Amino acid sequence: MWAAGHWANVWPVLLAVLIVAVLGGSGYGLWQAHRRAVGKDRAWRLEEDARARELSMTEVDALTWQDFERYVADLCRRDGCTQVVVSGRSGDLGADVIGCLADGRKLVIQCKKYAPERSVSSQDMQKFLGTARNEHGADVALFVTTCRRFTAAALGLAVRHDIVAVHRDLLGAWVKGARLDSLLPLNGRGHGDGGSRGQRRSPA
Numbered sequence: 001m002w003a004a005g006h007w008a009n010v011w012p013v014l015l016a017v018l019i020v021a022v023l024g025g026s027g028y029g030l031w032q033a034h035r036r037a038v039g040k041d042r043a044w045r046l047e048e049d050a051r052a053r054e055l056s057m058t059e060v061d062a063l064t065w066q067d068f069e070r071y072v073a074d075l076c077r078r079d080g081c082t083q084v085v086v087s088g089r090s091g092d093l094g095a096d097v098i099g100c101l102a103d104g105r106k107l108v109i110q111c112k113k114y115a116p117e118r119s120v121s122s123q124d125m126q127k128f129l130g131t132a133r134n135e136h137g138a139d140v141a142l143f144v145t146t147c148r149r150f151t152a153a154a155l156g157l158a159v160r161h162d163i164v165a166v167h168r169d170l171l172g173a174w175v176k177g178a179r180l181d182s183l184l185p186l187n188g189r190g191h192g193d194g195g196s197r198g199q200r201r202s203p204a
Contacts, residue, residue, distance in 0.1 A: 056175045057168065060146060065113040069096045072111050072144055079180040081107060093131040101140060101181070108138035114147035116168060122153035129161045140184065142166055155188050164188075 063071060073086045076099050084099035097109040110128040112120060125143065132141035143150075143158065144166040150158065158165040165188035166174070174183055 057146070057172050060171070060175060061116070063113070065111070068113040068146070069111045072109060073097045073099070075174055076107065076109070076180060081180070093135050094128040095131070095136045098136065105139035106137055107140050107142065108132050108136045109142040109144055112143070112145040112147070114145055116146065116148055118147040120145050120147060120150040120154050120165075120167075122151060122157055125150070125154040125157045125163065125165075129157060129163055132163065140164065144171060146171065150188060158188060 060068065060071065069086050073084050076084050076097065080102035081099040082102075084097065086097055087095055094110045095108050096111040097107075099107045101107050110132070112124065114120070120143065128141070128143055132138040141162070142164045146168055148168045150165050150167060155165055157163070164184050164186075166183060167188060170183050170186060170188075174180065
């Protein structure tokens with residue numbers, strides 16, 4: 001009886017509540033759909049970037065180790081490095097490429113032309129860190145490789161001794177146009193193809 005007597009006052013409130021509920025449900029559904037679409041787009045872009053990096057690496061994979069060192073030197077020059085020299089010989093004590101960054105710091109690079117499925121071992125890293133600064137006076141030391149991962153031990157050495165570890169993913173980005181100064185802070189992050197899992201399986 002009360003509702004019948006006050007229906008004129010009640011129904012606008014009920015209608016407003018119903019509209020809010022419908023709009024809220026629709027809005028939430030649209031927001032969820034948007035999130036899914038953004039997530040799918042981000043995943044697609046990451047996959048496309050990875051595919052483009054691999055495509056850009058096909059020519060690099062065809063290089064000899066000597067040509068690979070010269071190619072890395074060319075990348076350095078492209079990004080503003082000066083006085084870039086390639087040793088191109090054995091007994092270089094880990095300094096395959098030497099030059100100066102645009103800000104004047106001395107750059108020393110070890111290049112390892114490995115098959116993609118290989119890993120850079122801690123022994124490889126130990127040899128380089130033992131000479132990069134003590135023998136060559138590096139301000140910035142890079143270990144650049146065509147393989148996908150550094151072992152956990154090798155990457156740990158690199159981080160502790162401030163050696164920039166450039167694996168295949170980062171090299172692919174560099175080849176594709178990323179500038180050297182944008183790669184330096186990454187130091188080994190961004191392993192593709194399950195790289196971090198591979199590290200845990202490869203302690204040496």
